[in-house]
Every structure is written in C-alpha cells, then in structure tokens.
Amino acid sequence: MAAINWLLINGTNAARWLVDVLIDALATAWGWLDLVLQPILSTLLWLLNPVLTIVGNVIYAPLGLMPAWVGLVLISAVVGVLMLIGFRYTSNQDGIGRARDRITANLLALKLFKDDFGVAVKSQRRLLGALLKLQWYMLRPVFIMLFPMVLILAQMGLRHQWRPLEPGEQTYVRLDLADEKAKIDEARLEDSPGIAEALGPVPGGGELVWRIVAGEEGRHTLRFAVNDAVVEKELVIGEPFARVSAERPGWNWTSQILHPVESPISGDAPVRHVTIQYAGVDSWIYGPNWWILTFFIVSMAFALIFKPLFKVRL
Numbered sequence: 614m615a616a617i618n619w620l621l622i623n624g625t626n627a628a629r630w631l632v633d634v635l636i637d638a639l640a641t642a643w644g645w646l647d648l649v650l651q652p653i654l655s656t657l658l659w660l661l662n663p664v665l666t667i668v669g670n671v672i673y674a675p676l677g678l679m680p681a682w683v684g685l686v687l688i689s690a691v692v693g694v695l696m697l698i699g700f701r702y703t704s705n706q707d708g709i710g711r712a713r714d715r716i717t718a719n720l721l722a723l724k725l726f727k728d729d730f731g732v733a734v735k736s737q738r739r740l741l742g743a744l745l746k747l748q749w750y751m752l753r754p755v756f757i758m759l760f761p762m763v764l765i766l767a768q769m770g771l772r773h774q775w776r777p778l779e780p781g782e783q784t785y786v787r788l789d790l791a792d793e794k795a796k797i798d799e800a801r802l803e804d805s806p807g808i809a810e811a812l813g814p815v816p817g818g819g820e821l822v823w824r825i826v827a828g829e830e831g832r833h834t835l836r837f838a839v840n841d842a843v844v845e846k847e848l849v850i851g852e853p854f855a856r857v858s859a860e861r862p863g864w865n866w867t868s869q870i871l872h873p874v875e876s877p878i879s880g881d882a883p884v885r886h887v888t889i890q891y892a893g894v895d896s897w898i899y900g901p902n903w904w905i906l907t908f909f910i911v912s913m914a915f916a917l918i919f920k921p922l923f924k925v926r927l
Contacts, residue, residue: 647867654866655877661764662873669768670856681854681899685773686911692765693912694919696758701925703754709926712750715743751927766905767873773904775857775891777849778827781809784892786823788837788844789885791863793819797883800839807833807848827851839883846887847875861887 676684719740726732778784790797800814800821806829813823821839830851837844846861861875862868863885869877878884893901920927 651866655864655869658866658869658873659877662869663876665764665768666856666874669771673772673856677854681773681894681896682907684854685769685899685904685907688769689908689911690915692908693915696762696912697916697919697923697925699758700754700927701923703757705750705753706926709747709750712743712747713926716740716747719743763870764873766908767871769904769908770871771856771858771874772854773899774893774901775859776894777852777855777857778891780827780830780851782827784825784827785890786813786825786835786846787888787890788814788821788839789888790819790821791883791885795883797821798840801837803836803838805833805835805848807831807835807850837884837887842882842884844878844882844884844887846889848889857891859889859891 672688673684676687679687719736722736723733723740726736786802788800797816800816802808802811802813802823802825807827808825809828810826811823812825814821815823821837827848827850831849832852833848833850835846835848837846844861847858849855849857856874858872858874860868860872862872862877864877864880868886878886897903898907
C-alpha cells in the first residue's frame with residue numbers, strides 16, 4: 614500500500630511539473646512570437662481597421678432595421694458559406710480526397726482481416742499515416758483563414774458583445790497608465806453632453822478610475838487631460854443595436870485586433886488604453902459571449918448544407 618501511495622504522490626508531482634514546464638515553454642514561445650509579430654501586425658491593423666470599420670458600418674446599416682438575432686443569423690450564414698469557398702480554394706482537395714479514401718480502405722481492411730495480425734498492424738500504421746496527412750491538409754487552410762476570421766469576429770463583437778449606455782445609467786471609465794510609478798500632476802475629465810455626472814479620478818493599481826452617469830443620447834467624445842497630454846475616448850448612449858467600442862487600445866496588436874474602431878493611443882502617451890464598462894444585451898442567442906456560439910453553430914450548419922453544391926471535401 615505504501616508503494617502505491619508513493620507512486621501516486623510522485624506520479625502526480627511529476628505530472629504537475631510536466632504541466633508547469635509546458636506552460637512555461639508555451640509562454641516563452643508566445644513571448645518570442647509576440648516580439649516578432651508586434652511591429653508587423655500593429656502597423657497592419659492600424660491601416661486595416663479604419664477600412665474594416667467602414668465596411669462593417671455599411672453591412673450593418675440595413676441589418677440594424679431587423680431584430681438583432683436575424684442580423685446575426687444572416688451574417689453567420691454568409692460568413693459560413695464564404696469560409697467554405699475559401700477552404701475550397703486554399704486546401705489541397707485532391708490530397709484530402711486521397712487521405713479519406715485511404716482511411717476508408719484501411720478501416721475496411723481492419724474489419725475484413727481482423728484475424729490476420731500482420732495485415733492488421735500494417736493497416737493500423739497506414740491508417741495513422743492517412744489521419745496525420747488529413748490533419749495537415751485541414752490545418753493549412755485553417756491557418757490561412759484564421760486572421761480574416763478574427764477580423765470579422767471583431768467587427769461583429771462591436772455590435773453583439775456590448776450595448777450602448779442608457780441615459781441616467783451609471784458606469785466606470787478606466788485609464789490604464791503607461792507607467793505605474795509616474796507622477797500624475799493633472800488628471801481631469803472634461804465636461805461633455807454625454808456625461809450627466811462624474812466622480813473621480815480614483816487612482817490605484819496603475820489606473821485612474823471615474824464613475825460617470827450617462828447624459829444625452831448619441832455618440833460623444835470624452836477628453837481626459839493627463840499631465841500635458843489629452844486622450845480621447847468614444848462614448849455611446851441610447852442607440853439600440855449600435856456599434857460600441859469598449860476600449861481605445863494602445864499599440865499592442867492583440868488589443869487592436871479586439872477593439873478595432875478607435876485609433877491606437879501613441880506609445881509615448883502617459884495612458885496605455887482607456888476602457889468604458891458597457892453592459893451587454895440579456896439574450897442567450899445574441900447576448901454577450903452567446904453570440905459567438907450562435908455564430909459558429911449557424912456558420913458551420915450552412916457550410917455543411919452548401920458543401921455538396923461547391924463540391925468541397927472536408
């Protein structure tokens with residue numbers, strides 16, 4: 614019994630150590646990858662995001678006249694079909710077909726010659742090779758389409774992840790400081806029709822926080838005077854199913870890809886990014902975080918429906 618306990622304890626510790634090593638290795642790899650991608654993607658997104666936002670505004674203009682779930686389903690269906698077409702022309706369809714045929718043939722061989730050990734081993738080896746080839750053929754188009762897919766989801770998130778404030782609704786605005794130890798001589802939120810009442814700032818944890826009460830309906834520009842710099846942030850009030858930018862990002866590409874509307878704050882500003890705490894619509898279909906589940910279900914369903922029409926092998 615003592616030996617079993619020893620094995621269990623040391624086996625668990627070894628497994629935890631292995632997990633920690635893998636996490637550290639992935640974190641290190643991501644750090645190096647981010648270091649390489651940052652100067653490229655930050656500039657690329659700075660150029661792309663204004664154009665994509667205009668395109669998103671044009672597409673969502675007629676959809677704003679419909680119920681939110683109808684617009685979400687329509688866009689999901691169209692994107693699903695477009696991704697199917699993209700997969701068709703970025704994948705090796707012949708290779709996928711050959712790999713699937715080999716998988717079928719070797720599964721049949723395993724069934725017919727299950728009593729022949731030599732044939733079974735060869736069939737299993739060939740089956741594994743065909744499965745690995747199929748995964749390779751599937752991954753290449755996925756990686757090619759990953760970036761445009763993320764850009765599409767970011768534009769959709771602007772309309773489904775958050776909702777505008779209502780007049781009289783209270784929320785918080787946070788300014789993340791570029792340097793936690795920097796001395797702030799001035800931190801002031803200028804008056805705006807979008808603010809009925811403001812309290813702050815409250816410093817702490819490298820942030821400046823204001824509590825505000827929403828004022829007049831419309832799109833407003835908040836202006837924060839921090840030391841010698843003025844930082845602006847869009848505030849949206851009272852427009853149902855309107856585009857909402859919850860954060861004005863810094864130059865980090867991961868922030869820019871998730872919050873594409875407002876131009877990134879310059880790297881020499883005393884503020885890294887500005888965030889407004891928006892609530893979401895209460896819905897299990899198009900509400901916060903549920904909309905992306907609806908998107909994937911609908912887009913995959915329409916991709917499967919149109920697969921025979923476009924003769925796509927998956």
